[in-house]
Every structure is written in structure tokens, then in C-alpha cells.
Amino acid sequence: MTVVVPEAAAACPADSGPLRVVPIPAAEHAAWIAAHGGTTFLQCPSWARVKAGWRAESLAWTGAEGRTVAVALVLYRDVRGLGRSFAYLPEGPAIDWAGPDLGRRLEPLVDLLRSRGVFTVRIGPPPAHRIWEAATVRAAVRGGSVSRLSEVLPDAVDPVGSTTGERLRALGWQPAGRDTQPRFTFRLPLAGRELGSVWDGLSPEWRRNVRRARAAGVSVAEGAFEDLECFYALVRETERRGCFDLGRGLAYYQRQYTELNAELPGRMRLLLARHGGEVLAAHTLVTVGRRAWYLTGGSATQGRQVRPGNALQWSMIQAAHGLGADVYDLRGVQPSLDPSGPDYGLLRWKLGTGGQVVEGLGEWELPLNRPLHAAFRRYLARRQG
Known part of the structure; x- marks a missing residue:
């Protein structure tokens, strides 16, 4: 309905x-x-x-x-x-x-x-145009009768x-054809929610992984400008592992960090997940007003069994909540619901936060x-x- x-x-x-x-x-x-x-x-x-x-x-x-x-x-x-x-x-x-x-x-x-x-x-x-709750998307995938999000009845229409x-x-306007920014994004509503409610909204797998990271001794801390080199190395490693290329050099991320924070200190933050003294994952968080975004992330190939990515994202959700954000935006996802496809893994990971897939107008x-x-x-x- x-x-x-x-x-x-x-x-x-x-x-x-x-x-x-x-x-x-x-x-x-x-x-x-x-x-x-x-x-x-x-x-x-x-x-x-x-x-x-x-x-x-x-x-x-x-x-x-x-x-x-x-x-x-x-x-x-x-x-x-x-x-x-x-x-x-x-x-x-x-x-x-x-x-x-x-x-x-x-x-x-x-x-x-x-x-x-x-x-x-x-x-x-x-x-926004159409909105699908995480539970709706997961149910559609389990049903196995659809391959794209457009085939699933949305939970809400704006x-x-x-x-x-x-x-x-x-x-006189016309669709651009191929969008520069993602048409489908994943958003976690935070407005009016206690942090405990947000935690309860995570999937059981997500909660287990955050606990596993905590038990393994994964720690999350905010980095500084000089840590961007480490962040960039992890982004490049992620690109090679996933066979894609964002086409951005270290200077781009340094400029991004410098300029956004020059406009408002703390607008862009770099968070690092460490285990055994080694940085295993690094993500950037941006805030404007009552909105927060997960912008870019990278992770090491080794150490994935201690779930640094889940620990890092939960810390970022906590940070966004503490800053008073109404929405934590995890940015783009693809509308394919094929579990064997190359894009579904990222969507599945974001679905674990319990948020919503939001289709924009392009x-x-x-x-x-x-x-x-x-x-x-x-x-x-x-x-x-």
C-alpha cells in the first residue's frame, strides 16, 4: 500500500x-x-x-x-x-x-x-519522489520475483x-538523460529518535558485527588533515578490489577537507577505525544544518573479519545523531535487486542500517x-x- x-x-x-x-x-x-x-x-x-x-x-x-x-x-x-x-x-x-x-x-x-x-x-x-523502507526491499529480494526497485510498490510517495x-x-525542461548525482540514495531518518531506537533499527547482522568489532578491540577516532594520505590509500585499495575508479587524486580530498572546514570548522570530518594499531577503514562525514552525509570511504582487504566498517559507520551514525541531524544520508545505491549482481552488495550493506531507499527526480x-x-x-x- x-x-x-x-x-x-x-x-x-x-x-x-x-x-x-x-x-x-x-x-x-x-x-x-x-x-x-x-x-x-x-x-x-x-x-x-x-x-x-x-x-x-x-x-x-x-x-x-x-x-x-x-x-x-x-x-x-x-x-x-x-x-x-x-x-x-x-x-x-x-x-x-x-x-x-x-x-x-x-x-x-x-x-x-x-x-x-x-x-x-x-x-x-x-x-524526493518515491521511498522504500529497508524491510520492504529485503522482503522483495527474498521473494525473488523482482529484479529492480521500480518493480516494488513504494512505501511512500512525496x-x-x-x-x-x-x-x-x-x-520547457527535459530529463538530462544520465545524472551526475545519484538518483537513488539511502537515508537513515534520525529526527525524533533516541539513539537506542536507532540501534534497535539496525539488522541483527549489523548489531552482531558492531559487537564483534568492539570485542575484537576495534577503536574509532577522528583523524586530521595529515591522515588523508592513509584515507586515500584505503580508497584506492577499495577501488582496485571492486574494479572501479572514482577518478580522484589525493589533492582532491585534501582540497575538499580544507575548503569545507574553512567555510565552517567541523563541516567535514575524517573518522578512522583501527585494530592492533593499524587503520583498517576510513570514512568522511559532512554536515550542513540538520543533515549529515557519509561521503567517501575506503577499507583494507585484511582485517575484514573484525568488521571495522560496521564499527566505523555506527560511530558516524552516533556522531550525526549527536550533532542533531534529522537525516543521515549514505548517498548512492543502484536500483538492481539481483543478489548475484555487482551492485547488490553495497545496497545490502546499507539496508542493514534500517533506513530507506529514496528515489529522487534526477x-x-x-x-x-x-x-x-x-x-x-x-x-x-x-x-x-
């Missing part, structure tokens, strides 16, 4: 009358987020300094009397020699998507970007997310110059294989 969940309250103040979108200093952007929250780390101005090769601009929606009602980070990728650019708002903008007139919020953004010489705008609308796609199409594009937009799509298709 599908349960309709109430729409989330908008993070931005209520607005009425005409809206303008204007550039603002990055410091003002960061201060607004600190005061109002309600956004992802990908929309913080510090993220622009992480993404080498992109220009960035902080924008504000201003309403009556010039009052700011929303902010956004825009990343620009310039096309050499044309004086044109591709504009990208990862997991944004964090406007009031539930409002009756979506065009009133998006059109001034589009007008400003057109004046900047943008040929395509890509956005990542934040509203009314805002369920209508946003149609509203965007009516305004990314959407608006062509402002159709010939350049078409050429850009062909280029991306060749590059992505």
Missing part, C-alpha cells in the same frame, strides 16, 4: 510578489545557509572551491524589500573559444518547490543565466516530487541555445560511452 507523505516545509522564508535573482558574495551565501540550513553540501559556496575547472557564482532570490528568500551555487563550465558556458546547480536550487508557481522561481534564474551566455542549464531538484516532473516539462536540463545544447549532448554521450 502506498502511503502519501506530507510535503516537507520549505527551508526558505515565505515569499510573495515578484522575485529577482542577483549575484551575492560567497560569504553572504555561506552566512545565509548557516542561518537557514535546508540545503546540500553541493550547494555550499565551499563546494565551488573543491571543483577544479569550474567557475562559480553565488546567487540569491530576493523578494519584497530586497529580502533574501533562497540562495544557490551555480557552477559554470566554459566552452573554449565560444564565450558560452554550461551551467550546473548540483542538487539545487533549494527553492520552494511546493509553491504554486514554479516558473516564478525558475524564470528569473534562467533570465540571469541567459545573460551570462549560458547555452544549457542543468538542475537537480531536491524533492506529493511534491510526484508532480514536479510534469511542472518542469510544462516550463537531473533536468533547459536548452537556451539548441544547436550548442545538441552538440554538448553528443559530446557527453561519446565521453560517457
